[in-house]
Amino acid sequence: DTGVSQDPRHKITKRGQNVTFRCDPISEHNRLYWYRQTLGQGPEFLTYFQNEAQLEKSRLLSDRFSAERPKGSFSTLEIQRTEQGDSAMYLCASSSLGTDTEAFFGQGTRLTVV
Amino acid sequence: GNSVTQMEGPVTLSEEAFLTINCTYTATGYPSLFWYVQYPGEGLQLLLKATKADDKGSNKGFEATYRKETTSFHLEKGSVQVSDSAVYFCALPTGRRALTFGSGTRLQVQP
Helix, strand or coil: CCCCEEECCEEEECCCCCEEEEEECCCCCCEEEEEEECCCCCCEEEEEEECCEEEEECCCCCCCEEEECCCCCCEEEEECCCCHHHCEEEEEEEECCCCCCCCEECCCEEEEEC | CCEEEECCCCEEEECCCCEEECEEEECCCCCCEEEEEECCCCCEEEEEEECCCCCEEEECCEEEECECCCCECCEEECCCCHHHCEEEEEEEEECCCEEEECCCEEEEEEC
């Protein structure tokens, strides 16, 4: 297993377009997280899945954002009608069940909205 | 809610210097505390953690002690190397399973 992988690594899109990112977690991990990181800041939590169930969503996740994990394996994060303020690094992480288990992060998808 | 405050960077040190990066937290109860590191071009990696008060987490020569009296979890290393140059994030759990991160401290180690 090569760890958490995210695709694409970079995405440039025009304002108003829709974009979708994919995350493949470590295969045996039940938990999957999405975070957003802007320049000079720490990651901010967006949403969390346990298997296929989306159990928690941040207030940062506006109606234009939707995330899925249909079979409890890979996950997608879609942003509709992108805005310049959506420009950021989108990070995916996964972890196994249990208390205080380590979250493993992917390298992220850098989104630039022009 | 739970939050962390980190010292601002960048921190610039010469090789073999002593490192301290300050982190203080605000939390309900006594959650686990974490330090993550982000090397250039790589994803975040867990550096160390402490799960209860007075615990000391350690890894790769880095240490941090969970101090509830001062609500702190400062990161220290006795002798830094150029390869330690990275951004360091203090974090703690919030909500069900999410982490809240500090804003990060960039460390630059010069040879």
